[in-house]
Every structure is written in structure tokens, then in C-alpha cells.
Amino acid sequence: MKNVLKNVWRLPKRVIIRDLDKNRFAFQFFSAANKAHVLNEGPWAFDGNILLLREPMGLEQPSEVEFSKARFWVKAMHVPPLKQTSSFAKAMGDNLGTLINCDDSNLYYAADKSVNFQVDVDVTKPLRRGIRVMVQGKPLWITFKYVKLPKFCYGCDRLGHTLEGCETVDPSTDKALLQYGPIPGSLSIPPPDTLANIALDEPLTIEPGTDAFKKETARQGQKCLNYSGYDYTWWNHRDDDRSVEERLDWYCASIEWFLLFSMAKNVHVDAKLSDHLLIILNLRSKEARSCRVKRSFEFENMWALDKDCEDVIKSAWKVDITSSNIGMVEENLDACAKALARWNSSFFS
Numbered sequence: 001m002k003n004v005l006k007n008v009w010r011l012p013k014r015v016i017i018r019d020l021d022k023n024r025f026a027f028q029f030f031s032a033a034n035k036a037h038v039l040n041e042g043p044w045a046f047d048g049n050i051l052l053l054r055e056p057m058g059l060e061q062p063s064e065v066e067f068s069k070a071r072f073w074v075k076a077m078h079v080p081p082l083k084q085t086s087s088f089a090k091a092m093g094d095n096l097g098t099l100i101n102c103d104d105s106n107l108y109y110a111a112d113k114s115v116n117f118q119v120d121v122d123v124t125k126p127l128r129r130g131i132r133v134m135v136q137g138k139p140l141w142i143t144f145k146y147v148k149l150p151k152f153c154y155g156c157d158r159l160g161h162t163l164e165g166c167e168t169v170d171p172s173t174d175k176a177l178l179q180y181g182p183i184p185g186s187l188s189i190p191p192p193d194t195l196a197n198i199a200l201d202e203p204l205t206i207e208p209g210t211d212a213f214k215k216e217t218a219r220q221g222q223k224c225l226n227y228s229g230y231d232y233t234w235w236n237h238r239d240d241d242r243s244v245e246e247r248l249d250w251y252c253a254s255i256e257w258f259l260l261f262s263m264a265k266n267v268h269v270d271a272k273l274s275d276h277l278l279i280i281l282n283l284r285s286k287e288a289r290s291c292r293v294k295r296s297f298e299f300e301n302m303w304a305l306d307k308d309c310e311d312v313i314k315s316a317w318k319v320d321i322t323s324s325n326i327g328m329v330e331e332n333l334d335a336c337a338k339a340l341a342r343w344n345s346s347f348f349s
Contacts, residue, residue: 001046009038026062027053040100040118043070048151050159052123069120070159071100073147076115080135089117096128096144097121126157209250217252225251229268233277249279271301297337300344312336312343 002017009015015038016028029035038044044051052067076092086102093099096119103116121127130143153161155169164171217223232245251266258264261283269278303309316339317332 004046005044005051008044009034011037020063024063040071043072043148043150045148045150050123050150068122068124069097070123071118071120072149073103073116073118075145075147076117076131077143077145078113078140079115079142080140081113083133083135084113084115089115092131092133092142093117093119095131123159127152127159129157209247213250222252222254223258225253225264225266227251227266227268230270230277231268233268233279235275237275248276251281297341299340302348303340303344306347308343308347309340312339315339 005017006015011029011031011034013029013031013034015030015034018026018028020026027038029038039053039055042051042053044053050070052070054065054067054069056062056065074093074096076089079088086104089102090099092115093102098120099117100120101118127146128144130141132139132141134140150159151162152159153163153166153169155163155166155171163169214224232247233249234246236242236244238244249266253264263283265282267280267282269280271278313336316336318335
């Protein structure tokens with residue numbers, strides 16, 4: 001076994017393997033990278049039997065170490081595109097065992113509809129072959145495939161022996177009745193005692209501006225609007241090393257909307273008294289630009305510095321600000337604009 005493992009691992013630095021007891025060995029590595037490779041790239045097997053590995057903790061003697069877990073890469077199959085996320089992988093991994101790692105390169109619209117994660121599994125119990133989750137209020141069965149699965153019993157679902165040597169299940173049992181196995185359709189009929197129901201209806205979280213964000217907007221039949229002005233729309237108003245600027249606002253619309261407003265653009269405008277830039281949606285088309293139009297109203301930042309500005313706005317606004325009648329809102333905005341223009345002419349001209 002020692003020579004077989006050394007040939008399989010092919011470590012650049014030597015490793016010493018010592019016999020401790022029956023089926024118990026101690027491995028001494030002379031490189032942290034070599035040890036990490038052996039611990040994380042398994043599971044390893046000899047003669048079809050899994051090799052359980054664990055580091056001694058604290059003052060624990062190698063002969064006293066208990067072996068109950070194995071580290072597997074698991075491929076979760078038939079995962080909906082909106083659930084191919086690291087948070088979903090973590091939820092499944094923590095439900096299956098102890099999550100160790102997640103393959104971020106295969107997230108978001110994987111070709112084989114899978115999510116890959118690494119997990120420590122308790123091998124003293126039957127291996128779980130999948131999980132049932134609730135997606136938008138509907139149950140969905142997700143199948144687990146274990147990478148590099150060693151000797152395994154398709155009858156009792158445990159490692160270390162095959163169905164022919166199983167003491168729990170009769171080897172002559174009809175294969176279609178077994179939970180595991182290559183029988184088509186058998187994996188899609190999970191018995192109740194093997195299911196785990198976890199609600200994962202959290203909204204999809206994708207970082208704006210990333211490739212995943214662009215793919216998702218395209219899948220939704222939308223595209224992002226252009227903008228002009230400063231890139232960041234929020235600032236924490238600090239001038240020292242704790243200064244933070246972020247772009248909090250992204251603008252998307254359907255293709256049909258773009259056909260109606262092909263020249264639309266958002267404009268980021270400075271707002272002196274706020275930590276957030278003012279955002280103006282400009283819908284002007286080429287035809288509108290070619291016509292002679294009246295100069296639009298623009299709010300002056302210096303007005304906000306005058307104590308009378310708020311009174312002018314309150315006197316012009318005649319309805320509750322929470323009104324859902326868009327016509328009333330437009331009328332009041334127009335009234336405010338006229339009142340502010342008159343006030344500006346009287347006091348600032």
C-alpha cells in the first residue's frame with residue numbers, strides 16, 4: 001500500500017508512512033503543500049477501500065484519532081440557473097456535511113446544470129444521494145454525484161463493501177427497488193427518509209457590472225442604460241483614508257423600451273447636501289433634439305442653502321407626497337418649479 005500511495009500522489013518531497021495498528025497509519029509530510037494536496041485532492045482508495053485521513057488535534061495521539069469523515073467533491077445535478085450560486089452551494093454543503101470549498105468557475109448557467117462543492121461527509125452513515133429543496137414554492141429534487149467514489153454498496157448506501165458482500169440487503173433484491181444504482185429513473189424516486197427540505201427562496205444576489213450580471217440581464221430580455229457624469233453615485237463624505245465611493249445605481253430596461261427611447265441616458269448630477277448623486281433620466285430622442293424646445297427647469301444647489309427654500313416648496317406642493325396619482329405629482333412638480341423660478345428672480349437676480 002505504501003508504494004501504491006506514493007506512486008499515486010507523486011509528491012515532489014518525501015513522505016514517511018508508518019504502521020501504527022491494524023489498518024491505521026501515520027503519514028509524515030515534509031512540505032505543507034504536499035500535505036494540503038493529499039488532504040484536499042481525495043478521496044484516495046487502496047484496493048477499492050477508501051482511505052480516511054485526519055490531522056491529530058492538540059495533544060491527541062495518532063493512535064487515538066477517530067476516523068468518521070471523508071472529503072468528497074460533490075456534483076449537484078439539475079440545479080436551476082437562478083440557483084447556481086455560491087450561497088446555494090453552501091446551503092447544500094452544510095446540509096450534507098461540512099462545506100470545505102465551492103467551485104466558483106462553474107457557477108451561473110453551467111452547461112451541465114451542475115454546482116460543484118467539496119464537503120466532509122460522515123461515512124458512518126448512508127451516503128445521501130440528493131436533496132429536495134423548495135424553489136419558488138415548488139419542490140425540486142437535486143441529485144448528488146460523488147467524484148472518485150470508492151467501493152460502495154448500492155443496497156445499504158454505505159462505503160467499504162459492495163452489494164454482493166452486504167449483510168443488510170439481500171444481493172438478489174430487484175435492482176429497480178434500490179435507492180442507488182444505474183437503473184434509469186431510480187434516482188428520481190426518493191424515499192421520504194432520505195429527503196431534506198431546505199427553503200432556498202432567497203433572491204438571487206449577483207454583483208452588478210460582472211459577467212454574471214450581464215448574463216442575467218440578457219436572460220431576462222433586458223440591457224443596461226448608458227450614463228454620463230461621475231462613475232460613483234455615493235460617497236461617505238470622508239476626506240481621509242476612510243473615504244469610500246461606490247456606484248450603487250444600475251439601470252436596466254427591456255428591449256421594447258429601448259425601441260421607444262433609443263436615445264435614453266441617465267445623467268449623474270452633483271448634489272452638494274447629499275451623500276448620493278442626483279440621477280436624471282433623459283428620454284430625449286433625435287427628433288426632439290431637432291425641435292426648438294423651451295429650456296427645462298433645473299434646480300440650483302445654492303437654493304438649498306437658503307432657509308426659505310423649504311417654505312417655497314411646501315407652499316407650492318398642494319397634495320400629500322405619498323399620493324399615487326402620477327398626474328397630481330406632475331402638477332405639483334410643475335407648481336414647485338414655477339414657484340422656485342419666481343423666488344429665484346425676486347431674491348437672487
